[in-house]
Amino acid sequence: MTEFHSPMPAPHIPDDLTIPQFLFDYSHPIQMARGPNEATWVIDAATGERYGKEALKERTWGLANGLSLKFGLGPTDTVGIISGNHLDFAIAVWAAHRLGATVFTLNPTFNAEEILPSIRDMQPALLFVHPMALAAATTAATTVGLSLERIVLLATSTPVSPHPLATELIALGHDNKSTHSFVEYKLAPGEGKTKTALCFPSSGTTGVPKMAALPHASVIANVLQNAAWDMGLGEVPIPVKERRFRVGDVSLAALPFFHIFGLLINLQYHLFCGMTVVIMPKFDFREFLAAIKTYRVNQLSLVPPIMVLFSKHPAVVPADLTSIRVVFAGGAPVNQHFVKAMAEMLPQAVVEQSYGMTEVSGIVGMPSLDRKISTGSGGILLPGNSARVMKTIIEEDGTTRTEMAKAGESGELYLRGPSTATHYVNNAQISQETFVDGWVRTGDEVYIDEKCEIYVLDRIKDFIKVRAFQVAPAELEARLAASPDVADVCVVPVPDEFSGQLPKAYVVLSAAALERVAASANPDEEREKIKAALAKDIAENKAKYKALAGGVEFIEAIPRNAAGKLLRRVLRAKAAETAAAAAA
Template sequence: MAEFTSPMHTIPYFPEDLTLPQFLLDYHHPIRLHRDPSSPWIVDAVTGTPRLQAEVIERTWNLANGLSSKFSITQDNIVGIISENDIDFPIAIWATHRLGASIFTVNPTYTASEMLPHIIDMKPSLLFVHPSALEAVQKAVSHLETSCDHMVLLTSPGMTTTLGLPTLQDLIDLGHSLKGTYSFAEFKLKPGEGRTKVAIYFPSSGTTGVPKMVAIPHASFISNIIQTATHDAGVDMSIPVADRRFKPGNISCAVLPLFHIFGLLINLHYMLFSGMTVVIMPRFNFVEYLATIKKYKITNLSLVPPMLTLFCKHPAAKEADLSSLRVVFIGGAPLSVHLAEEMGKLVPQAVVEQGYGMTELTGILTMPPLNRRVAKEAVGHLLPGFTARVVKPDGSLAGVGESGELHVTGPSLASHYVNNEKISRETFVDGWVRSGDEVYFDADGELHIVDRIKDFIKVGGFQVAPAELEARLVTNENITDCCVVPVPHDFSGQVPRAYAVLSKDALERIERDPEERERIRAVLIEDIANNKAKYKALVGGVEFIDVIPKGPSGKLLRRALRANATV
């Protein structure tokens, strides 16, 4: 049987009877590195407010006490968080888990109609809501058959509100005031229960493109952290601590949304487990991001490809002080190797690497070899504990260099999709996750992502991977972003069409000479024709638009462009 595994044969120990806060705040895993007690765990990027471990634990405990006393939250409840990034975002999660309740997250920029299906699915007993999302949340909740009466405002330090709802700080103060007269009983897992008790439900387009909630047990979340740390330590923990890419003393900037698996697992929890300080930004603004890197001497960045594009093409990046950077980790969506190389030139002192993962695997599946300095087309080796198969369309297993759908098993799998048994059965099959991605493994055991199977364009009898064309188009200096989708064609069935965002310089030239638009269009079409197989030509043309629609992780929302694509 053709199966692929990690080149690291040591399988680490995964505790199966700890909740996420018990693992992170109370327990010391053998592979975990020791941090300086005076080193902050989290810092508010806007106010500079730092929180050390003792204060983090105290706030978590007091909030749990307040939630238990005021709202009687228990292991039978589900609590939602609909908020931008906030220094107390993780406190809300860990306090809820102390009580045994599960958490779900929703994008705070959603409209009420977009939030409503998730809220209906999850039936929350309480919602933590950022003031910016409150109007949409209240409108969504008003459409529920059974109303969710309990809302708590998740506000930043020093923020005042007159919205008539309790704040997270109010509940922390309540929990603190009740010490000596009332104290909650912390939820404890039974042996092995961490494999079934859901910690967090994350929104995901999944392997089918249909928005749904993915159920992730405590042990799966914990396992992926340990798997990633094991990889970073090298074979038999042979990499000296001073040479680790994620280590105590490093400082990470958490600007990726914490309501997404990449932001919460990697950009926050894994960094904290590694002994690092995490500076939390409320939302992404590139110029402010550059200033934060300089101010806090950030060493580790976690990026999605659209952010990488800004580093490579935004004029402010060339003037920014990026000298503190040591690791730039990219994930969440396909990466242009050209942009990775450009980033490597911008920060030659740093490692520029990419990994591959998905929500259904609770985060990261692969990481690059530890001797790699700049990301390549391959996305790395499997983390220890994972086993993968590549399944051809006829159901047979592919060997080295042969492509097919990626199937994965391991200790960090999600358990199911909420209220969608059909898609759950199709995706979670006999202990394996069907990824929906077309891939192959090379002779060195590294994974290569070809494209989403459902995104392939069928030109005659040939398959065209949109990501391949996009990687070529984005190298053009006139283009800052692009997306390729199929359009109907009488002879070929489908042909590729590119939607592209023009650079500021290109737009200025077009304003002076409108014919420049057609010259740029012709250059793009000709470049693909000259450098790719004939059937990959942009017969559907090139359309210029203002912005490419993307999800929170930076994944292209092709379906949004496909829906409007006409001949």
């Protein structure tokens, strides 16, 4: 039996700072200082405007003061952000934290039905919303009694009554500086470990969406763990010019800020490292390629579908990509074929992937510093992290027990470290099941080798990952089960080269549907009509990435155990076999 530990201890982690205080007002001993040539912190790709540290602090101060003046926002409040990437998305996070408020994020493509559970759990005092999400956010907010004046619009200069604009609140804060000044929230020593900073949607180990609560110190810890790792394992730090994350590098932030990978790693970690972060308002691959060329981008953070595009899209011109020095993929496992293809296209670059999850504030392990191309590993445990692999043992009498696995043996990954979440909001039972005696159950089946490298084999948890977005099968099953044509249903992932996985529904037809099919002059046509109707219902009532792009298949019965629980693994295997046969 083995417990695995990082080869490095955790660096000093301040536990009395909020995230913006850490980023803007504090200097950590391992932080690299910016020089005069690295004064630009952020470039807004939509406008081309450049912002240094003081400009970002001033904009954050104005919004914090405006929020305090207009809404009286304070440390007991929660703020929601439903938007794609925008400079004022980041400003809203930092301003809320300056006031001591908690922030949660949601995908702007969600409809009202998808937004509502999080709104009910989080009970926000106000929402920052992109205009594209306004209709859905308004419906959800009205349902819980949030007034429309407390829905603040991002990314627009046109007033939309009765909603204030973020830019108006920033101006309000600055215009009233002489008569009103907000009181910045100060954490007591140790409070950073318990004061919730950010909540991100996560399916955790159960596949049911819920909000993982990340305290300020956990987020700060993950930034410092990554930075300490990049310094190297030896007593003497690696020279700055040889590190992967360097002062003066240009990073392209196209990953969505409503996802932990985009907000905490692609933005805040890169800012801590002294990079210039180019914020793209939305992902368009041709614009993405143009930005790499225009801004001479050095650092790319990708999810697997973007890596696929680099291999297959006709707009890719390798000569325009010579500035790229580091490519990191995350969010979901990456097919090694595409890793190798990208490495061949970018011989000057490191092409790697790392393992992470929302419940540990982002990254769990980083790849070995002595290689340039991923081996399929999720990396070595970051400084201060420990892991257990818990395997299930079936006794002769049929009972089961768990014990720690040795190196090379597979089982469920448990993690412990300074960057973990504290709980799931408004979900005590699943919190107790996931956060056990200081350990986080990941729900991932892995093995760890003698070098402490993590290799992910499968997901024990039920959720499906489509282009790094989580899809809860239970959510789609509930919608499908409401159809009078459906007697039983199970949704499972289907492997897909571009998206990683796609949802597929196995459906048992109701008696009424079976009678209709039998009475039809063309039974096959009637079956296809039912399939099309079910797929259309999901497409019209759920976010685009939740569509049943893996198909709908009718079966006689859904496999279940004696207790009635879905044997999802049986249908998952069936779907994989069908997909493989079709590909062959």
